[in-house]
Amino acid sequence: MTTLACIIRPSVPPARVVSLARAVEAAGIDEIWLWEDCFQTGGISAATAILAATEHVRVGLGVMPTPLRNVAPMAMEVATVEGMFPGRLIPGIGHGVQPWMAQVGARAASPLTLMREYATTLRALLAGERVTTSGRYVRLDDVALDWPPARAVPVPVAATGPKSLRLAGQVGDGVVLEGSVGLSGLPGALEHVAEGRAVAGREDEPFPVVQFVTGGTGPDVVERLRAELTTWGQDVSDDERLATHAIWGDAQQIADGVRRFAEAGADTVAVQPAADDPDLERLAGVLGEARELLGAG
Incomplete structure (x- = not known):
C-alpha cells in the first residue's frame, strides 16, 4: 500500500506544530514530513517534539542540509532520537538551498562531493562503525x-538534477523528490536513481521513493494551488497541467491523485498544503479519509 503522508511546513508557527501533528495522527495518517528551511522551524527539534507528543506516527525530515551540521553531531542527534522513539524517525539529508547556504557561510564548492562523503559517513556511524x-x-x-x-536507520537523500539523482541511488537509502519533479518528471527521475543504484550494486536493496506533492481541499483550492505553484515557476495554467504537480478535492479525488x-x-x-491553506486540520481530516480509501482499494 502506498503511504500517504502530510507535510507540516516550517512556516507553521512553532506553537502550532504539536497540536497540528496530533490532528494528523488522529486522522489516521502514518507519516508527517517536515522541511528544514532557513530560517524557520528547526528539523530535529520539531521532529522530537512531535514524536514525544504522539504515539505511532512516523516523522520524516525532508530534508536536513548537509552543509549546516558536522556529520558527527548529526549522527549523535539522529541516534538519540532513534533511541528514544525507535523506528519512527526518517532522517533525510540534502544539499540545501545554495543561496541560503552561502548566506550562513556554509556553501560547499562541490555539493555532490560533500553529499557523497557525508551520506557515506553518516550511514557508517549510525551502523555503529568506528570511522576515520x-x-x-x-x-x-x-x-x-x-x-x-x-x-538500521535508513537515510534518504533529496535530489533534483540528474547527477544528484544518480548519487542518491548510490549513497542513499531512498530518495526524496520535491514538488517540482511532478507526475511527468517522476519516471525520468527514477531512471537516473536506478542508474546510480546499478553502479553501486544496490539494485536489490529496499529503496523507498518519497514524492512531495502540493495539495489541498475546500471550495477555493484550485485557485490557491495554482497561485502558489505559479510563484514557483510551474506552468499550471489549466487543470490538466495543475494535476501534474498537485492533488486536490475531496477524499476520493485525493486518493485518485495519490494513486497516479x-x-x-x-x-x-x-501532501504539502499551500502556504495560505486556511484550515490545516480540515486538510488532515480529508487526507485521513483518503488513506482509508487507498487501503480499501
Whole structure:
C-alpha cells in the first residue's frame, strides 16, 4: 500500500506544530514530513517534539542540509532520537538551498562531493562503525557513537538534477523528490536513481521513493494551488497541467491523485498544503479519509 503522508511546513508557527501533528495522527495518517528551511522551524527539534507528543506516527525530515551540521553531531542527534522513539524517525539529508547556504557561510564548492562523503559517513556511524576519514569536506579521526541505533536507520537523500539523482541511488537509502519533479518528471527521475543504484550494486536493496506533492481541499483550492505553484515557476495554467504537480478535492479525488503518483513510482506521497491553506486540520481530516480509501482499494 502506498503511504500517504502530510507535510507540516516550517512556516507553521512553532506553537502550532504539536497540536497540528496530533490532528494528523488522529486522522489516521502514518507519516508527517517536515522541511528544514532557513530560517524557520528547526528539523530535529520539531521532529522530537512531535514524536514525544504522539504515539505511532512516523516523522520524516525532508530534508536536513548537509552543509549546516558536522556529520558527527548529526549522527549523535539522529541516534538519540532513534533511541528514544525507535523506528519512527526518517532522517533525510540534502544539499540545501545554495543561496541560503552561502548566506550562513556554509556553501560547499562541490555539493555532490560533500553529499557523497557525508551520506557515506553518516550511514557508517549510525551502523555503529568506528570511522576515520579524511575527505574534502568530511574529516573524522577515530569517531564512533557510544549509543548507536539498535536497528538500521535508513537515510534518504533529496535530489533534483540528474547527477544528484544518480548519487542518491548510490549513497542513499531512498530518495526524496520535491514538488517540482511532478507526475511527468517522476519516471525520468527514477531512471537516473536506478542508474546510480546499478553502479553501486544496490539494485536489490529496499529503496523507498518519497514524492512531495502540493495539495489541498475546500471550495477555493484550485485557485490557491495554482497561485502558489505559479510563484514557483510551474506552468499550471489549466487543470490538466495543475494535476501534474498537485492533488486536490475531496477524499476520493485525493486518493485518485495519490494513486497516479504511486503508479508513476512513488512509494510515499507527502501532501504539502499551500502556504495560505486556511484550515490545516480540515486538510488532515480529508487526507485521513483518503488513506482509508487507498487501503480499501
